[in-house]
Amino acid sequence: MYKIVSIPGDGIGPEVVAGAVAVLEQLSKKHGFEILIEEHPFGGASYELHGEMLTQATLDACRKCDAVLLGAVGGPKWESLPHEHKPEAALLKIRKELELFANLRPAKVYDALLDASSLKADVVRGTDFLVFRELTGGIYFGQPRGFDESRGWNTMVYERYEVERIARLAFEAARKRKGKVISIDKANVLEVSQFWRNVVHELHKEFADVELSDMYVDNAAMQIVRNPKQFDVIVTSNLFGDILSDIAGMITGSLGMLPSASIGTKHALYEPIHGSAPDIAGQNKANPIATIASVAMMFEHSFNLPDIAREIEQAIEATLASGLRTADIATNAGDPVISTTEMTEAIVRHLGA
Ligand SMILES: NC(=O)c1ccc[n+]([C@@H]2O[C@H](COP(=O)([O-])OP(=O)(O)OC[C@H]3O[C@@H](n4cnc5c(N)ncnc54)[C@H](O)[C@@H]3O)[C@@H](O)[C@H]2O)c1
Incomplete structure (x- = not known):
């Protein structure tokens, strides 16, 4: 059983994390392992609920799980806060508290x-x-x-x-x-x-x-x-x-394609490198591939299951090869543009049952 803390965060964070969770659920069904996903607030979403960007409860949950999946944090609403209360400060704090000393970017x-x-x-x-x-x-x-x-x-x-x-x-x-x-x-x-x-x-x-x-x-x-x-x-x-x-x-x-892993001796956090993209938030337009590819890195580096990491990467490659594109990667005129949820569904389909 793998215990994952999901912290969707702000802007497009919840939309792209939903895509990654759908992939995790499909893999769990396909391979018969159990995945327990516990969601916690972080960033602006946490500030609105608890008056702080990173609560002790979220931090404790991150310390107790096998891997953390993060969407993105921040947005115009919280930009005028003093530096120590800004989402960026919470990001630095979570990395420091979990002693995530290595950032991996493929x-x-x-x-x-x-x-x-x-x-x-x-x-x-x-x-x-x-x-x-x-x-x-x-x-x-x-x-x-x-x-x-x-x-x-x-x-x-x-x-x-x-x-x-x-x-x-x-x-x-x-x-x-x-x-x-x-x-x-x-x-x-x-x-x-x-x-x-x-x-x-x-x-x-x-x-x-x-x-x-x-x-x-x-x-x-x-x-x-x-x-x-x-x-x-x-x-x-x-x-x-x-x-x-x-x-x-x-x-x-595109930024929407790039995953990352931040790894320490005891903990690891996986996130797309992009931000919360307030310009497209809530519109089902975001590319979920960076977050889904971050899940592939999770299987490789936290769960030591490189074959499953390859499976996810191959499902992404097959989806792209079939011509499906979210708006950010639709480079040719006439490319049919699909939504976040449609891209997620296509990748899940390519993973197979
Ligand atoms: N790790 C993080 O959580 C993180 C990283 C960078 C920025 N931020 C925050 O995000 C907010 C917006 O920052 P920004 O605009 O400089 O950077 P951004 O990465 O959010 O967006 C830059 C541009 O790329 C596009 N884009 C980003 N991700 C995309 C995706 N998955 N699919 C399609 N298009 C995508 C956006 O629409 C935007 O036009 C700010 O509040 C910033 O502080 C957070």
């Missing part, structure tokens, strides 16, 4: 969606890599930080254990993929990057079967758009990963 180009990329089809065809971004350390959390009238300052700091644990995950993932890790840093300028590089190379001795190379972050930004096929697994720090994973994501097409 950049996979579907053949059926080659036209959706901003790059030429020949450049992106066959792209399939995975970015491991360190999520709870580095410059976003380092002390001292602050600003006064004459200067502003932040501190980029990494402890050995922080580098080791994310590099270990990246090496392990590479073993199950094409066996190639590229560690991205700025070791020509930053001492913290020299340290990062040393620690990654020391750990590499345990993973001699995996190929390791280093790349400076500025070159990496170029290489991802020049020749994305050269990458298999990327491992990098919080700040560099924040930027590179967005570049990597966008070359594959």
